[in-house]
Amino acid sequence: MPRRRPGSLLPLEVSILAACRDVGSTGIHGFAIAHSIADAAESRRLTATGTLYRALHRLDEGGLIENWWEDPNDAAAAGRPLRRLYRITGAGATALASAESAASTPALRQANPGFAS
C-alpha cells in the first residue's frame, strides 16, 4: 500500500468516495463499492475484501463517509443478510473534490506546458 502523505487520500479512498458520491444519499453497500471501482477501472477483479473494508473504516473514522444498517425488513424481504450502507459526508465531498483537482492538475500541465498554478 502506498504511504500516505498527511491530509492526502490514497487512490483507493478516492475511488471509494467517488463511488459513494455517485449514488447520492441512498447509500451503497461494500460489495457494490468494490464492483463500482472495478467498473470504473475497467477491471474484472474486485477490490480485496480486507483492503476495501479497512479503507471504509478509515474513511468512516475520518468523518469522510457515514454508515448505517439498512432496514431489517428490506433484508428479510430480499432473503439476504443486512447490508451496511455508506454515503459520503460534506467533509468527504470536499476532500474528494480536492483530490480530484490535484490529480487533474498534472494532466493539465502536461497538456499545456505553459500552465502555471
Place this chain on the structure above:
Amino acid sequence: MSDTPGDRSTRLARWWVRRYTAGLDEPAATFRRAEIDSDLAEHDLYRNVSGWPPARIRRERLRRLAAGAPSDIGWRHDRLRGRAPRGVGIVVVPLTSIASLMLAAYYGAFAAYNLGNSALADQQIFGRSPLQGFEAYADETGASTAALIIAGLGLMLAVAAIARPIAPVVANAVTLPIAAVAVMFFWLGVWPFGLAVFAGAATDLALRAPRVTVP
C-alpha cells in the same frame, strides 16, 4: 447459503473473519463479521447478474480473501492499538517478536551449519559425498535428531513471532518454553538472547492478562 457456489470458500472466509476478530471488543467484532457476511452474500447474488460460473465466483472470492488478509491483520492491529499494553508494553511487544524471529533464524543457521559442516568434513576425510557423509555422521552421533529438534524449535518460534498479531497469548505460550530451552542448555552463547526473549514474552503475557479490579 449452503447451496451457493462458493460454499467452501464462504466457510473459509467466515473462519478467517472469526480468527482475526477473536478477542476484540464484541461490537467491533460483530460489526465486522456482519459486514463480511453481507459481502459474501452479495458476491453469491452477483452470480445471477454476471453469469459467472460457480468456479469463477469461488476463485474470485478466494483471491479477494487472500489479497485482503494483510489488511485484515492491519485492521485488527488498528482495533487493538487503543487497548494495547501501555508503557513498557509498547516497546516489549514488537521487540519480543523481532527477537523471537532472530532467535529462530539463529536456530536454523546453527542447525544448517552443523549439518553442512559435519557432512563436508566427512567428505574430505573419507571421500564420501556430502549426503553419504551426513548419513554416516548422523548414524554415529545422532546429529540428525538434534538438528531436527533445533530446526523444529526455530520453525515454531518463527511461526509464533509471525502469529503474534493474530493470537498474542498463543504466540507467547509457544515462545516461552522455546526461549527457556535456549537458556537451559546454554547453547553457544545464545542463552542471554533466549533469556531476553523469555523475559519479553513473559512481560507481554503479564501485560495482556485480564485486569482484576478490586472494589
